[in-house]
Amino acid sequence: MLLILLGxxxxxxxxxxxxxxxTAASAWSVGEGRNTxxxxxxxxSKDGYHCKPAIDEDWIQAVQALMILSVLFCFFSLIAFLFQLFKLVKGGRFFFTAIFQVFASVFVMCAAIIYTVMSPDDSAHTQFGxxxxxxxVAFPLTLISGLIYIILRKKD
Structure with a gap:
């Protein structure tokens, strides 16, 4: 049981x-000396490395918010797991942890879909980073982790 919990x-x-x-890396879109x-x-460029704030559109703000929410829900899920690990009764399931983890999965999926659909179509010069x-990659792993928490029971 200890190995399962550690895993x-x-x-x-x-x-x-x-x-x-x-969320923090500067490579969602790359190409020809440009990172977004x-x-x-x-x-x-030959003059150096110049950065400006991201475009000020609603869709990028939605992606930003969803990615931040996914990180927060994943972190809260970790805290909930550790709390439930010590306070949950024998035979109990980690439902609270699972709900937070599934929410994190949904948020990261929505963010990636919005970015895929709404990113500027400059496919000749840029590609996804x-x-x-x-x-x-985090989306299915988070969903699988949430499902594992639903199945997992606390034993002595």
Whole structure:
């Protein structure tokens, strides 16, 4: 049982790191000396590296909010798991933790879908970066983790 709990905890920490990196990294869209993330659009030229704030549109603000919510819900889920690990009665399930983790999964999925649909269509010069891919990788892992918490029972 201890190995299962350590495995679930390790998976949760990996997911939290993936979400933090995908939210903060400057590589949601890359191409030809230009990196765009949720917060800044940076251009590399012979004069140096210049950054300006991201476009001020509703869809990018929605993606920003959803990614922040996914990180927060994943973190709160981790805290809830640790709390329930010590306070939950024998045979109880980690429903509260699972609900938070599934919410984090839904938020990161919605953010990635909005970014996919609404990102500027400059496909000849740009492509999706690693932070975007990390967000999509975090989505199924977070959902699987939430489902594991639903199935998991506390034993002595």
């Amino acid at each position: 679930v905890l390790l998976l949760h920490l990996i997911i939290l790191i993936l979400l933090i990196v995908s 993330d949720l917060w800044y659009s940076c251009l590399t 690693y932070a975007y891919v990390l967000a999509w």
